[in-house]
Amino acid sequence: MAYDDEQARRSRVVVETPTSRREVTQTDTVRNDRDRGGISGATVGIIVVVAIALITIVVLFLMNGQQTDTTNANLAEQQPVAQQPVIVQQPAQQQPPVIIQQPAPAGQPPVVINQPAPAGASAPVNTSNDGPIQTAIDKKISDDPNLSTLGITATVLDGKVTVTGTVKSEGLKSQIDRMLRAIKGVKQVDNQLIVMS
Numbered sequence: 001m002a003y004d005d006e007q008a009r010r011s012r013v014v015v016e017t018p019t020s021r022r023e024v025t026q027t028d029t030v031r032n033d034r035d036r037g038g039i040s041g042a043t044v045g046i047i048v049v050v051a052i053a054l055i056t057i058v059v060l061f062l063m064n065g066q067q068t069d070t071t072n073a074n075l076a077e078q079q080p081v082a083q084q085p086v087i088v089q090q091p092a093q094q095q096p097p098v099i100i101q102q103p104a105p106a107g108q109p110p111v112v113i114n115q116p117a118p119a120g121a122s123a124p125v126n127t128s129n130d131g132p133i134q135t136a137i138d139k140k141i142s143d144d145p146n147l148s149t150l151g152i153t154a155t156v157l158d159g160k161v162t163v164t165g166t167v168k169s170e171g172l173k174s175q176i177d178r179m180l181r182a183i184k185g186v187k188q189v190d191n192q193l194i195v196m197s
Helices: 041-078 130-143 170-181
Strands: 006-016 021-031 086-089 111-114 153-157 160-167 188-195
Touching (some): 160 170
Parallel strands (some): 160 188
Antiparallel strands (some): 153 160
């Protein structure tokens, strides 16, 4: 290849001097890179880098397409199937019914399920009046400036009060317990308050 890169030029020059005449042969070697028919090393390097970049982009594009198809399939599997709302009712003498509400599909009525009472058992009679007890507890908590900012929650069921939330001291927990027991109609207190220091 080095031989192809060089061109040799020979020229003959006749030199006449007053005393003699002589002939001089001169050989010049000239490198001419512009006239080369081949590709330079830098050009080959650039072509290789561009080709690798293009191949990488195509592979990533194809992998992304496959991943998107898999993700779409997974999302389709996770889509909830439209169901009718289910309402569960218990006999009126027991605790209040638990109602689970879901939006009903357009044009379909909700499904109501009544649970039958166990065979041979008589339904207990609810003699407590939880509404006034709950109202009294909510009023006591909201009227006390120390308790209204704590975010504690009290619920009443058949005269049993369950209180949840967080308080700053054991003394405050005891104070809330005594206050709840003092309310008329409260039969039992389940104090689930957590003391955070």
